[in-house]
Amino acid sequence: MSVTAELRRTVAELHRELTRYELVSWTAGNISARVPGHDLMVIKPSGVSYDELSPDAMVVTDLRGNLVEGELAPSSDTAAHAYVYRHLPEIGGVVHTHSPYATAWAARGEPIPCVLTMIADEFGGEIPVGPFALIGDDSIGRGIVDTLRASRSPAVLMRNHGPFTVGADARAAVKAAVLVEDVARTVHFARQLGSPESLAQQDIDSLYERYQNVYGQ
Numbered sequence: 001m002s003v004t005a006e007l008r009r010t011v012a013e014l015h016r017e018l019t020r021y022e023l024v025s026w027t028a029g030n031i032s033a034r035v036p037g038h039d040l041m042v043i044k045p046s047g048v049s050y051d052e053l054s055p056d057a058m059v060v061t062d063l064r065g066n067l068v069e070g071e072l073a074p075s076s077d078t079a080a081h082a083y084v085y086r087h088l089p090e091i092g093g094v095v096h097t098h099s100p101y102a103t104a105w106a107a108r109g110e111p112i113p114c115v116l117t118m119i120a121d122e123f124g125g126e127i128p129v130g131p132f133a134l135i136g137d138d139s140i141g142r143g144i145v146d147t148l149r150a151s152r153s154p155a156v157l158m159r160n161h162g163p164f165t166v167g168a169d170a171r172a173a174v175k176a177a178v179l180v181e182d183v184a185r186t187v188h189f190a191r192q193l194g195s196p197e198s199l200a201q202q203d204i205d206s207l208y209e210r211y212q213n214v215y216g217q
Contacts, residue, residue, distance in 0.1 A: 004069065007033050007042045007170075008058040014174050015044060015053045021178050023099040024050070030075040033170035034085050034092045039063045041085055045072035076135055083141025084166060088148070093170030095177040098162040101184035105129075106157035112180075112187055115196040119187075120204040121211035122179050124152030132159040140164075152208065155180040 032043035059070030112127040130147040133139035167173035
C-alpha cells in the first residue's frame with residue numbers, strides 16, 4: 001500500500017473519533033495529514049456525511065490546496081490546513097472542530113487559563129485565542145500559525161469560529177482536539193463555582209516537561 005493510500009485510510013478512520021467524542025455536528029469539522037516526504041496532504045472532502053467517509057472519499061491536495069487525487073471537492077478549510085503545513089514543517093496533522101465548550105470560549109474571545117494539570121501537561125500553558133478570519137482563503141491559516149508560534153499549545157481557539165489543533169501526526173492533533181474540549185468544559189464548570197487560580201509558571205513548566213518527555217511508554 002502506498003503512503004498516500006495508507007494515510008487516506010488513517011484519516012478516514014480518525015474522523016470516527018470526532019463523532020465518538022461528540023466534537024462535530026452534521027458535516028462540520030475536518031482532519032488532514034501531511035504526506036511525509038511530499039508537498040501533499042490528505043484531507044476530508046467538503047460537505048460529506050461522516051458515515052460516508054471511506055478511504056476512497058478522502059482527497060489529496062498539494063500544499064496550495066489544489067486537488068491531486070480524489071473525486072470530491074476538498075474541505076472548505078483546505079487553504080487553512082495547507083498554510084499551516086507550509087509554514088510549520090514540524091506539523092504532520094491538523095484538526096478543526098466546532099466542539100461546543102471550546103467553541104464557546106472562542107465565541108467570547110477568551111483564552112482557557114492554565115488552572116488544571118492536564119492543561120499544563122498537554123498545552124504547556126493557557127490555550128490561546130487566534131484572530132477572527134473569514135473562511136475561504138488562507139487567512140485562518142495565518143491566524144493559526146501566528147498564534148501558535150508564540151505558544152507551546154497545540155490548540156488555538158479561532159475567535160468566533162472554533163478550535164484548530166495540530167500535532168506531529170494526525171492522531172496527535174485529534175488527541176489535542178479531544179483534550180481541548182475536555183478542559184474547556186471542566187474550566188467552564190469551575191467558573192460556575194468560583195474563580196479558579198492559574199498554576200504557577202514553574203509548576204506549568206515542570207508538568208509540561210514531564211508529560212512531554214517522561215509520561216507513558
